[in-house]
Amino acid sequence: MVEAGGVSEERLLADAQRGDQAAFELLVERHRRDLYAHCYRMLGSVQDAEDAVQESLLGAWRGLAGFEGRSSLRTWLYRVATNVCLRLSSRRPRRMLSSEHGPARSDVHDLGDPVTGPIWLEPWPDDLPAEEEPDPAAAYLRRESVELAFVAALQHLPDTQRAVLILREVLGFTAAEVAGILDTTPASVNSAMQRARATLGQRVPRRTQQAELAALGPGGRRALVDAFVTAWERADVPALIDLLTEDARFTMPPLPAWFDGREDVGRFMAERVFATPWRVVPIAANGQPAFACYQDDGERFRLGAVNVLSLRDGRISWIAGFVDPQMLRRFPVPAEFSRPYR
Numbered sequence: 001m002v003e004a005g006g007v008s009e010e011r012l013l014a015d016a017q018r019g020d021q022a023a024f025e026l027l028v029e030r031h032r033r034d035l036y037a038h039c040y041r042m043l044g045s046v047q048d049a050e051d052a053v054q055e056s057l058l059g060a061w062r063g064l065a066g067f068e069g070r071s072s073l074r075t076w077l078y079r080v081a082t083n084v085c086l087r088l089s090s091r092r093p094r095r096m097l098s099s100e101h102g103p104a105r106s107d108v109h110d111l112g113d114p115v116t117g118p119i120w121l122e123p124w125p126d127d128l129p130a131e132e133e134p135d136p137a138a139a140y141l142r143r144e145s146v147e148l149a150f151v152a153a154l155q156h157l158p159d160t161q162r163a164v165l166i167l168r169e170v171l172g173f174t175a176a177e178v179a180g181i182l183d184t185t186p187a188s189v190n191s192a193m194q195r196a197r198a199t200l201g202q203r204v205p206r207r208t209q210q211a212e213l214a215a216l217g218p219g220g221r222r223a224l225v226d227a228f229v230t231a232w233e234r235a236d237v238p239a240l241i242d243l244l245t246e247d248a249r250f251t252m253p254p255l256p257a258w259f260d261g262r263e264d265v266g267r268f269m270a271e272r273v274f275a276t277p278w279r280v281v282p283i284a285a286n287g288q289p290a291f292a293c294y295q296d297d298g299e300r301f302r303l304g305a306v307n308v309l310s311l312r313d314g315r316i317s318w319i320a321g322f323v324d325p326q327m328l329r330r331f332p333v334p335a336e337f338s339r340p341y342r
Helices: 009-017 021-043 046-066 073-091 136-144 148-154 159-170 175-182 186-201 209-233 237-242 262-271
Strands: 244-251 258-260 278-285 288-296 300-312 315-322 336-338
Touching (some): 021 073, 046 073, 148 300, 159 186, 209 278, 237 244, 244 262, 278 300
């Protein structure tokens, strides 16, 4: 039996079912991060995922006395969390990308008013450095399953299909186990899985970002990150354009404006982005290269955006900028730096 905190899971479960809340916390702690990622995939929002995890663990605590062990504790927790996500998803609008909200713009001086409300796909702050992952294969799959394009594609699936695909392909549950989680039949699960795969296949890139990064290799990735940081901090638009694919996109929710193609992206950078100086700190988000971007307000460098890069064949195909102040606070980076920076 797996041990947590030096005590067997069997003992912790028995103590928790007798009302020991400390035992329950130890029991679920090793599942918490994975449940959080599961809820993020289901809902496309860090805030919604946090709400779902809290509701799920509260429901698990209240229902633990009735857990009879006919499935593993892990399966039971995912049953609770999945059904919470399905309820939340049915009451909230689908999270979307800028390109789904409206057409690309060419006027770089009209970015529109921020579109508020829970409609935008949110970035996922990576919470564990790659070198600390105990299982490289599991780490690879975990990062693939939170990539921006994958999570965005998931939001186009009907709720049940989304749950089936995540439970089967990401989490590795059998069709029978998923049928138990969703109170349906294995035949229904297999049918939903086929439809979900067909839809997803039309919306995800040819290669995952993990495959793109692997093709670059550690040295190539470092070179790309260094080149991006140097060009951004120097406001070197030609150097940045050289890093882009011809069809590169630049998005920045909650602002509705987005730019499509190297020419318009470059013009937006030249005329709007670098009106003030920036400093950039490499981070990671959604298993992809990302940057905390600090804007000079004349007194301090304040966190103004998180940019997540998507790559294709060694170039940047999408700069996904996120500028919502509430979302920025969810990243474990300083809110500001004194001048001089660094």
